Amino acid sequence: MKWNRLxxxxxxxxxxxxxxxxxxxxxxxxxxxxxxKFIQHEGRKASWEQRIQSPDIxxxxxxxxxxxxxxxxxxxxxxWKDYKDSTGISHFxxxxxxxxxxxxxxxxxxxxxxxxxxxxxxxxxxxxxxxxAGMQGHGKGPGFIILWKWVSLALGIIAIMVLCITVxxxxxxxxxxxxxxxxxxxxxxxxxTLYIMIxxxx
Amino acid sequence: MAGRVDFHTIVRKTHLVSSMVxxxxxxMYVFSGVILINRVQFHVPEQVGEQKMIxxxxxxxxxxEVYAKKIARELDLxxxxxxxxxxxxxxxxxxxxxxxxxxxxxxxxxxxxQIIAVHQERTFFTTVQQMHVLRGFRGGWPYxxxxxxxxxxxxxFVLFAVTGILLWFRTRQKYPYGWIFLVIGISIPLLFxxxxxxxx
Numbered sequence: 362m363k364w365n366r367l368x369x370x371x372x373x374x375x376x377x378x379x380x381x382x383x384x385x386x387x388x389x390x391x392x393x394x395x396x397x398k399f400i401q402h403e404g405r406k407a408s409w410e411q412r413i414q415s416p417d418i419x420x421x422x423x424x425x426x427x428x429x430x431x432x433x434x435x436x437x438x439x440x441w442k443d444y445k446d447s448t449g450i451s452h453f454x455x456x457x458x459x460x461x462x463x464x465x466x467x468x469x470x471x472x473x474x475x476x477x478x479x480x481x482x483x484x485x486x487x488x489x490x491x492x493x494a495g496m497q498g499h500g501k502g503p504g505f506i507i508l509w510k511w512v513s514l515a516l517g518i519i520a521i522m523v524l525c526i527t528v529x530x531x532x533x534x535x536x537x538x539x540x541x542x543x544x545x546x547x548x549x550x551x552x553x554t555l556y557i558m559i560x561x562x563x
Numbered sequence: 564m565a566g567r568v569d570f571h572t573i574v575r576k577t578h579l580v581s582s583m584v585x586x587x588x589x590x591m592y593v594f595s596g597v598i599l600i601n602r603v604q605f606h607v608p609e610q611v612g613e614q615k616m617i618x619x620x621x622x623x624x625x626x627x628e629v630y631a632k633k634i635a636r637e638l639d640l641x642x643x644x645x646x647x648x649x650x651x652x653x654x655x656x657x658x659x660x661x662x663x664x665x666x667x668x669x670x671x672x673x674x675x676x677q678i679i680a681v682h683q684e685r686t687f688f689t690t691v692q693q694m695h696v697l698r699g700f701r702g703g704w705p706y707x708x709x710x711x712x713x714x715x716x717x718x719x720f721v722l723f724a725v726t727g728i729l730l731w732f733r734t735r736q737k738y739p740y741g742w743i744f745l746v747i748g749i750s751i752p753l754l755f756x757x758x759x760x761x762x763x
Binding site for chain 2: 370373374376377378379380381382383384385386387388390391393394441443444445457458459479482485486488489493503505509510512513514516517518520521524527528531545548549551552553555556558559560
């Protein structure tokens with residue numbers, strides 16, 4: 362009897378608590394697959410020059426991370442945002458939620474040019490999704506990144522709980538006819554078959 | 564009135580049917596997401612790479628897709644194929660098979676092919692990770708179907724949230740604290756977004 366009163370409350374209140382998180386996941390999942398242009402909002406820009414010791418590192422990724430740390434920035438350095446222009450000068454990007462930086466390396470010397478531009482709220486919402494796993498390899502960021510990781514974990518567990526209660530409700534309320542079981546089995550087989558196919562055949 | 568469509572029934576059915584179709588996909592994404600958040604708890608096998616250069620026997624002349632297939636045939640590569648041109652005008656061809664990633668770079672001069680193969684042992688964690696991030700319509704019909712399910716899952720996340728709010732609103736007398744949970748639920752991602760937006 363107690364469960365009968367508790368489960369609907371857990372389902373409704375838990376679901377409402379996950380609302381914003383679910384919308385954020387749905388939105389960023391869509392962006393992950395389609396790369397829409399509307400999130401590439403170009404906000405306020407700033408530029409500065411900074412004198413830092415250029416590290417003597419062969420590995421390009423480690424080199425860029427060392428430059429990022431020396432500049433006092435955090436974020437990841439996407440490999441596809443890294444090029445040499447026609448004059449032989451290298452440019453690479455450091456990206457973090459809310460801001461993107463283009464770093465121009467000097468041909469000689471230690472004066473680096475940093476072009477910063479702010480991104481819009483949609484861009485940040487999109488980046489919150491992978492940020493749930495923390496900022497491993499992305500440098501020293503602010504403390505609320507760790508907080509977001511724990512909040513994401515809590516909301517993820519609540520979402521699983523809400524889904525499990527949903528399954529229980531199906532079982533008790535909705536799935537009464539035999540053909541519904543075939544329907545569910547068919548729906549379940551699609552992702553399983555797909556993954557086995559991709560896993561084995563590639 | 565005969566034939567009148569009840570809005571509440573539509574919302575309820577949408578909530579139910581979308582959750583049935585996508586249950587396994589959503590469970591997979593939420594479950595694998597929780598695993599990825601806790602990635603430090605799992606053993607991540609090291610990626611072992613090998614690299615070699617070979618001379619180009621026949622330069623690319625035509626569609627890159629045809630050339631990508633030719634490379635795959637000649638080098639006996641399998642898996643999902645993708646290609647792009649980098650900032651230095653080199654053509655990059657990628658072949659992804661679970662556990663193996665091969666990148667073939669055709670230099671701008673079309674004189675040599677650089678082949679980088681990266682192998683990673685298949686474990687529970689790598690399987691979960693690859694399932695979580697698999698995306699894109701290209702690469703054959705299983706990927707296309709997967710991508711359709713992926714999009715449907717994204718839509719379902721939003722649909723669940725919206726239809727869930729509508730269903731709760733109808734019964735809000737029974738769940739009076741719903742407003743508090745809803746406001747907190749909407750505020751959490753917005754609050755963190757603004758923290759990043761205004762962080763120095």
